[in-house]
Amino acid sequence: MTQIKHHIPEPLLVAYAAGSLEQPFALVVAAHVSLCDECRAGLGAHEAVGGALLDDQIADGVSTSMKDALFAMLDEPAEADSEPTFDRSGVFPGPVMQALKGQPPRWKSVGGGVRQTLLHAGDEGSVRLLYIPPGKAVPDHGHNGIELTLVLQGAFRDETGRFGVGDLEVADDTLEHTPIAELGAPCICLAATDAPLRFNSLIPRLLQPLLRI
Amino acid sequence: MLAVRDRRDRAAFGRLFDYFAPRLKGVAMRSGLGSGAAEDVAQEVMLTVWRKADKYDPHRAQVSAWVFQIARNRRIDLVRKENRPVPEEIKVADYVEDDAGQILAMEQEAGQLKAALGQLTPDQRDMIEKAYLGELTHKEISDRTGLALGTVKSRIRLGLERLRHELTGMR
Numbered sequence: 539m540t541q542i543k544h545h546i547p548e549p550l551l552v553a554y555a556a557g558s559l560e561q562p563f564a565l566v567v568a569a570h571v572s573l574c575d576e577c578r579a580g581l582g583a584h585e586a587v588g589g590a591l592l593d594d595q596i597a598d599g600v601s602t603s604m605k606d607a608l609f610a611m612l613d614e615p616a617e618a619d620s621e622p623t624f625d626r627s628g629v630f631p632g633p634v635m636q637a638l639k640g641q642p643p644r645w646k647s648v649g650g651g652v653r654q655t656l657l658h659a660g661d662e663g664s665v666r667l668l669y670i671p672p673g674k675a676v677p678d679h680g681h682n683g684i685e686l687t688l689v690l691q692g693a694f695r696d697e698t699g700r701f702g703v704g705d706l707e708v709a710d711d712t713l714e715h716t717p718i719a720e721l722g723a724p725c726i727c728l729a730a731t732d733a734p735l736r737f738n739s740l741i742p743r744l745l746q747p748l749l750r751i
Numbered sequence: 752m753l754a755v756r757d758r759r760d761r762a763a764f765g766r767l768f769d770y771f772a773p774r775l776k777g778v779a780m781r782s783g784l785g786s787g788a789a790e791d792v793a794q795e796v797m798l799t800v801w802r803k804a805d806k807y808d809p810h811r812a813q814v815s816a817w818v819f820q821i822a823r824n825r826r827i828d829l830v831r832k833e834n835r836p837v838p839e840e841i842k843v844a845d846y847v848e849d850d851a852g853q854i855l856a857m858e859q860e861a862g863q864l865k866a867a868l869g870q871l872t873p874d875q876r877d878m879i880e881k882a883y884l885g886e887l888t889h890k891e892i893s894d895r896t897g898l899a900l901g902t903v904k905s906r907i908r909l910g911l912e913r914l915r916h917e918l919t920g921m922r
Contacts, residue, residue, distance in 0.1 A: 547893075548900060548904065549889050549890075549892040549893035549896070549900070550889050552882055552883065552889075552892050552896075552900065553882075553887075553888065553889035553892055555823075555883065556823065556882060556883050556884065556885040556887075557823035557824070557826050557827045557885045558885045558886070558887065558888060558889070559889055561831060561833055561836070563889070564835070564836045565836040567836070568836035568837055568838045569836075569838075571838035572838045572839040578838065578841075579912075581838075582811060582812065582816075584883070585812065585816045585819060585820055586812065586813060586816045586860070586861060586864060587864060587868075587879075587883055587903055588816060588819035588820075588823070588883045588884075589812070589813050589814075589815030589816030589817070589818065589819040589861075590815065590816075590861060590864050590865050590868060591819075591868070591879070591880055591883050591884065592771075592774055592775075592778065592815050592818065592819045592822075593774070593815045593865075594865075594868070595774040595777045595778055596774075596777045597773030597774050597776075597777055598773050598776045598777040598780055598786070598789070599773055600772045600773050600776055600790055600793060601790065604772075604790045604793070604794055605765075605768060605772070607794070608768070608794050608797060608798060609761070609765075611798055612761070612764075612798075612801055616802045621834060625839075626839060631839060632837075632838070632839035633836040633837060633838065633839070636834055636836070636837075637834070637836070658833060660833075
């Protein structure tokens, strides 16, 4: 396993442990945890805090009829999970394969050799896979909200540093950056935003509604 | 919990129920549910505890942390249409004997964690509860819980190291 240098910031990990993180970010966190023992252990620790708080909650008496009804249900067979599960495939961790429903990504060109596969878009933001050929840049952009980018293959550099496989970059609305893929293997990233990106040139901005980014 | 997992012991499950169901109901009522609806939540979570007991691993989580996860997952599944993203499970090659030393270490850490929570001011404590019980967004968590989170974090660092070593050993 390569050395992961950029991890999940604490508040995001707490929000994931608490179940309050938006779906696009939750997918990136689940994918990073799949690759990173340190953050997996961190998540376990935060869940232990959750458990300790549960222990300390004020108990509210429950009715005996509810308990009886529950015990009557214990012998019923549980309904099988309706969703099929998909395992890691190639560079794509399990949660990403789950979002792809087990299929290989269907890449669509967004110009400059960069391709994307949209995994999910909704009120809470969107999450996509990006394919950046070696030496190419993702168009210079800023953010209205927060963008999480997790590297799955290759590496990229931007104004803040180098990001290799497993590294997570957190960009907020103060960062204008131009990620450039390193030479070598194409860079494949999982990227999530909670607001549309702002591109700094006219053409990408016109394309924005079409690309849903 | 282990008696429930290994022997499907109903009396033991009854004791788990008596401990957790009222607390789960209390948490559900915090979020604004009425008494009846909160009991439904507690019932559903406890049924899942029974059905998924074979997944419980005492080396990785205290019982309360595991029940916390089940309650959280249920809450997410209720509000989302999409799949809830979950990390890959670590595949343990063979069944491992329960290691009393590991389990004891985790219990001691849980005790230290409780002590750390006890040192928070009432305001900090309130913020931490809101953060972990799903009542704050991640932005609110970064803006409001900084100091309190640091206090808790410093006490869980030890346990974190142990968990990490154990995970590395499993690969």
